[in-house]
Amino acid sequence: MTTPQVARPSILTVDDDPGVSRSVARDLRRKYGRDYRIVRAESGAQALDAVREIKLRGEEVAVLLADYRMPGMSGIEFLEAAMDLFPAARRVLLTAYADTDAAIRAINVVDLDHYLLKPWDPPEEKLYPVLDDLLGAWQAADRRPARQVRVIGHRWSSRSYEVRDFLARNSVPFRWHALDDGDTEAGRLLTACGEDGVRLPVVITAAGETLVEPSDAELADRVGLTTRPSADFYDLIVVGGGPAGLGAAVYGGSEGLRTVLVERRATGGQAGTSSRIENYLGFPDGVSGEQLTDRARRQALKFDVEVLTACDVVGLEARGSARVVRLDDGTELAAHTVILATGVSYRVLDAPGLGALTGRGVFYGAATTEGPSCAGQDVYLVGGANSAGQAALYFAAHARRVVLVVRGDSLARSMSHYLVEQLARVDNVEVRTCTEVVGGTGEEHLESVTLRHTKTGETTTVPASWLFAFIGAAPHTDWLAGTLARDERGFVLSGPDLVTDGRLPEGWDLDRPPYHLETSLPGVFVAGDVRADSVKRVASAVGDGAMAVSLVHRYLERS
Known part of the structure; x- marks a missing residue:
């Protein structure tokens, strides 16, 4: 009996200079060709095609080495795209002496593992020791596929759809088993967990725990999402996890503010459900809402932002200098400042039978x-x-x-x-x-x-x-009635819109007018689609989030 051979993992190198590309591949084969497959490409697009092919074959990539200066697709852009396919692969940028600033920037963009200056002769001193360390770290890492959550339900069950949508939008891998679509595994799973299929959906977590008709909060808690805050007081609470909220969280966290983002369902908002966004700055080939959201969320977490999921904010009030938000389970969070970025939802079709x-x-x-x-x-x-x-x-x-x-x-x-x-x-x-x-x-x-x-x-x-x-836009602001000034459609008023004939808003207790994105409650700001007369675009929402954080700093400095 012949034992099937296991494919060697790949080391991929890409450089648009054919001579340099061949030289890199030659040095790699000399040292690593026995244990690794060396893949050479001469453009970012060609390299990305090779990475996709490796992924489809079910093989692994251990190290990616990319030249920084390549026409069409830079090395940073290639590594950013490739890391979505092979997040565990070690990433190396090849740079000239004049490009070291680019390598430093890449550390933040693609979590760069190392950068190498060209030329690196002799490789025994400047190339191989670096790759030995990276390959050792890659081999030691646990790269086994994560055990998936499994969902059993009826194809046309609204709650089954909601559970699948919740998991997908929160980037939780899961396997769907439709009880009424001839999926024999669905019945076997129900038998194994002692359920008769009367109450659905049933969710089996990666740890083997059975959840019957779980709420979003219970589901989030059991699949590893963060649902409880780690502190009672923060510098900044961001309510809503769409582009505006994520933008505010990233800027708040990166500038040293202790920040918590509270999202009632899944980060991304309406933009997170977009299959492709092609007019967002910096993505000439387009990006899906899911990809953009995932990257923004990871970026926020990198800056130590707490992201709470399945937490619905139902109240807001001032207690002295603190601003307090209340969650639907009675939990309260307090902070110096709050940014409201609750976004909007599509209006329900008002037609019989729907x-x-x-x-x-x-x-x-x-x-x-x-x-x-x-x-x-x-x-x-x-x-x-x-x-x-x-x-x-x-x-x-x-x-x-x-x-x-x-x-x-x-x-x-x-x-x-x-x-x-x-x-x-x-x-x-x-x-x-x-x-x-x-x-x-x-x-x-x-x-x-x-x-x-x-x-x-x-x-x-x-x-x-x-x-x-995909009709209309209904703001999530009913819970703010009597607390903040809103327009007739429920959008939150801010800045100059609150000043009428030189008169400050009722109850305003400061000797200055509201800042541009500040609401009728000092220290509470609004960003994104929920703001009255905002531009309904992803870029403007992110800009609102960034601007709100700068105004938060101004407020804190003068408080």
């Missing part, structure tokens, strides 16, 4: 976990802004046909030009303007939707199992 089908064919937001399930079927999307356009492109890769339902007479009024052009080039995307959804039917799940032409009044009922809505 309310009861939420999570059972009717979804709000992209719900990218449902993409593969739409294969070969028609998908209806409601909305004309960027989020709807991004979702249409995502679902077009899975569905037979995507129908974008838009109330207006043109996408150009509410959607970025680049997205309008991309949608026009996709054959299986159909745009229906001057159209709205006025009804839906279904027993266990959505089976049909009724569309109405807004100008003629003509209605059409079409078969549909998938409806995703």
